[in-house]
Amino acid sequence: MAMAHRLLVRLAALWQKETLALLRDRHGLAALFLMPMIFILVMSLALRDAFDAGAATDLGYAIVDLDDSPTSRQYAERLRRLLTFRDSGTLADEAAARQALRSGEIGFALVLPAGFAAAQPDGAQARGTERPALRLLVDPVVPQALQTAFRLHAEAELGRFQAELLMHRLGRALMIPELQSLDPAAHALPVAVIAAAGRGGEDRAMPSSVQQSVPAWLIFSMFFVVIPLSAVFIAERQHGTLQRLASQQVPFGLILAGKLLPFFVVNQIQAVLMVLVGRHLVPLAGGEALVLPAGAAAWAALWLISAAASLAAVGWALLIASLARTTEQATVIGGVGNILMGAIGGIMVPAFFMPDFMQQLAQLSPMAWALEGFHRVLLQHGGLGDVLGPAAALLGFALAALGVAVLMNLRSRSR
Incomplete structure (x- = not known):
């Protein structure tokens, strides 16, 4: 009991340290929240007629x-x-x-x-x-x-x-x-x-562009935690903070766990904020409102895929932070990696617009797994069982990324 209590105290102190460091990074927070809001608003309006072929066009x-x-x-x-x-x-x-x-x-x-x-x-x-x-x-x-x-x-x-x-x-x-x-x-x-969406026992309205844009750019913004997280991580390495924690017998796995919760919370705040943008801000600009699922099972499925995507994003960010030696390297590697995963994963261009070989290639992107899970809930009106596959794949990716990050840092300490 005493060891568990001491572990929780250390973990709470690490969470507090990471939260304070994150709040000081105003530019990183702006990128995490303002960028996806702008993307959702612009892309929902720009692609409105592409997803609603029966709507009058401006031509x-x-x-x-x-x-x-x-x-x-x-x-x-x-x-x-x-x-x-x-x-x-x-x-x-x-x-x-x-x-x-x-x-x-x-x-x-x-x-x-x-x-x-x-x-x-x-x-x-x-x-x-x-x-x-x-x-x-x-x-x-x-x-x-x-x-x-x-x-x-x-x-x-x-x-x-x-x-x-x-x-x-x-x-x-x-x-x-x-x-x-x-x-x-x-x-x-x-x-x-x-046209009507025919999945389930009744006809439903065909999804609008906002149903596609909100989950896509939400996932993209989640993975951009790589920038503030790696900046904090590399700064701690350069300033000797990680070495001092190691000298106090703080396991490196506990240090990573201390970084996991604050950025997980940031991702969930992003999710709520992006849903509110799609629900209220896009209609004010002339688009359609985001249609949210009904029923506890659908909301549980939505939270599960959101949580799994967040864990995958944070695991990816910790892996990049462990690979990079400088903040510039982390920004380039993480940013380019996110853009590539988004490009092939159906974030920037919907997968059904891609040729067959590109659709097969999309299955290699964790963003595609997350997008599939969100689509199963928001577009296909699925429940908890429908997102278990994508959620499991995202959790597997998160564990693999965290495992590699731990091994790399343990090897670095032994040197």
């Missing part, structure tokens, strides 16, 4: 109706209901459309030619005459994928519109009342496919 379009007939106006109205681009209204002529394209006000201008109504299946255009074509004017800066998407939407709606007009014409010719009374505007077919 505008206008329609130039040179026919100005009920048929052309009806087609334009139906097209507006289909497109997810920003509607900039109707322009008078092509010159106005080209000016709007040059000024960057719109990305597309769809020109409905004169004679559009007469060229339709129920129109009055004579046989053998050339049908006027719709023309799409495009800002060349617009990516090719968006150009193709706009053109295909316009062509598909035109085909649907012409088919309904043809049926109306056949109804008149064959004296079929049902086809004669067919109104293309009133009997328009559904054009929207509503």
Whole structure:
């Protein structure tokens, strides 16, 4: 009992020392808290449309109706209901459309030619005459994928519109009342496919960009404890603090344990703060709010993966601090290592955007394991059992990193 009490007293003193050293490092604390807040806010807004394909984009379009007939106006109205681009209204002529394209006000201008109504299946255009074509004017800066998407939407709606007009014409010719009374505007077919997350017993809304950004940049910020922790560790080594602790028979494992709790607490504060940013600050900036899980099991799973990621991050930081001889070395090795783990682990670019070999490579990154665990809770609405695998992998990484750090420092002391 006396030995255990003496061990706890030493450990509490080490925790207090590490906490005071951490609080003095204002630049390190700013990097740990301000950097992920900015990343979450910026990336949630920047990737909003990439994760919500049905949302209206800021890329505008206008329609130039040179026919100005009920048929052309009806087609334009139906097209507006289909497109997810920003509607900039109707322009008078092509010159106005080209000016709007040059000024960057719109990305597309769809020109409905004169004679559009007469060229339709129920129109009055004579046989053998050339049908006027719709023309799409495009800002060349617009990516090719968006150009193709706009053109295909316009062509598909035109085909649907012409088919309904043809049926109306056949109804008149064959004296079929049902086809004669067919109104293309009133009997328009559904054009929207509503996506829903189907895991579990009920449909759920598809995740927004903030559901992806918050866990990704939270994990990235957790691993950046390598900078303040290694700075404190190397300063203690250079100033002789570690040697004095060793002379007082303080085991090196206890010294590492003394560093573990303060930075673990910092990581958990980061987690709470980043969740609050996603929940309250991102909506104020125009994005969607982070949707948190419901139920005690989901919250327990969320805490477990957060704790495992924190232990992995602190273990990684202690390993880097043991490897580096100077603060500059620790900053370079730790910073570059974090960026590489984030790049291949799906933090900076979601893994489903990567080619197959990159997705396989991502499984080597501890950040990918942590991200998978967070996604199982926040995106797939999983419970405690769903995160046991990623959490176990992170804990194994933490123990391995701590073990190597202890061995390296014991070897250094023996020398």
